[in-house]
Amino acid sequence: xxxxxxxxxxxxxxxxxxxxxxxxxxxxxxxxxxxxxxxxxxxxxxxxxxxxxxxxxxxxxxxxxxxxxxxxxxxxxxxxxxxxxxxxxxxxxxxxxxxxxxxxxxxxxxxxxxxxxxxxxxxxxxxxxxxxxxxxxxxxxxxxxxxxxxxxxxxxxxxxxxxxxxxxxxxxxxxxxxxxxxxxxxxxxxxxxxxxxxxxxxxxxxxxxxxxxxxxxxxxxxxxxxxxxxxxxxxxxxxxxxxxx
Numbered sequence: 001x002x003x004x005x006x007x008x009x010x011x012x013x014x015x016x017x018x019x020x021x022x023x024x025x026x027x028x029x030x031x032x033x034x035x036x037x038x039x040x041x042x043x044x045x046x047x048x049x050x051x052x053x054x055x056x057x058x059x060x061x062x063x064x065x066x067x068x069x070x071x072x073x074x075x076x077x078x079x080x081x082x083x084x085x086x087x088x089x090x091x092x093x094x095x096x097x098x099x100x101x102x103x104x105x106x107x108x109x110x111x112x113x114x115x116x117x118x119x120x121x122x123x124x125x126x127x128x129x130x131x132x133x134x135x136x137x138x139x140x141x142x143x144x145x146x147x148x149x150x151x152x153x154x155x156x157x158x159x160x161x162x163x164x165x166x167x168x169x170x171x172x173x174x175x176x177x178x179x180x181x182x183x184x185x186x187x188x189x190x191x192x193x194x195x196x197x198x199x200x201x202x203x204x205x206x207x208x209x210x211x212x213x214x215x216x217x218x219x220x221x222x223x224x225x226x227x228x229x230x231x232x233x234x235x236x237x238x239x240x241x242x243x244x245x
Contacts, residue, residue, distance in 0.1 A: 003070045004038030010060040011036070025055045032056075038074070046076050126195060170211050170244050171226050175202040179220030186212040197221075210245040 001009070011021055018036075022029040034042055035052065043049040050068050057064035174183060176197045185193040187207045197203060199220070205211055215221060218234035225244055234240040 002038045003067065003074055004036045006062070006067070006070070007056065007060070008036035010062050014060045016060065021056065021059060024059045025052075027052055027055065040071070040075055046071075049075070170207045170209070171204070172206070172211050172213070172244055173202065173204045173224040174213075175222040175224075176200060176220060177222045179217060181218070181220050182214075182216040184214035210243055212243045213241070215240045215242070 011018070016024075018029045018032050021027075022032055025032075031042060031052075034040075035056075040049045043052060049071060053067040053071060054064045056062075057067050174197065176199045178199070180196060180198050182195065183193065183197050183203075184191060185203075185205055187205065188209060192205065193203065215233060216239055217237050218240050219232060219236045219238070221233070223230045223233055233242060
């Protein structure tokens, strides 16, 4: 007799049906039926199969150790590891490994937080650099036909400082007509606008006394003083300082 026949014979001799044995062992009736046909394929492996045999043996009056020896002789082909033998000698339930969180998850989260903080710092810095004074500033943007890279100031660029005098108030309009630039507008000793002016953007400033301006890449700018378009104030990537009175 094989192992399945031994189990079926003992269950029948004990007067138990498959359903009754299932109720005593909490093993599915279908699985018990397969085991009695000497089919252990759906037990989940040798460890579970041996556990089922330990569970069934005392209910039908058999020795669990003898059943396991018979099972190993007929079905077990594995080389049992130390871990499996420890499990088998203690409990019949296989321990489940806890899922480990990949190091990539916290690393990605940390990088995202750093990027958010960096963007926030840049925004705050730009806001702090724009200190409004008692002047009117009008900025308009028009779409550009083609993108133009922001100019970079070379180490060899020269700096020019000139003063232009007018009568009455000073009305100054700056338009980035041919490229991006950087400007620093000082009115009555106050920096009212410091930063980039992008191609297609226009900014206007007024003062009763004077307006001092720093230009980077003045070749890309059109500057209008009191309604009159001024000649080019400098060349490509040149640094120029002008005061209009």
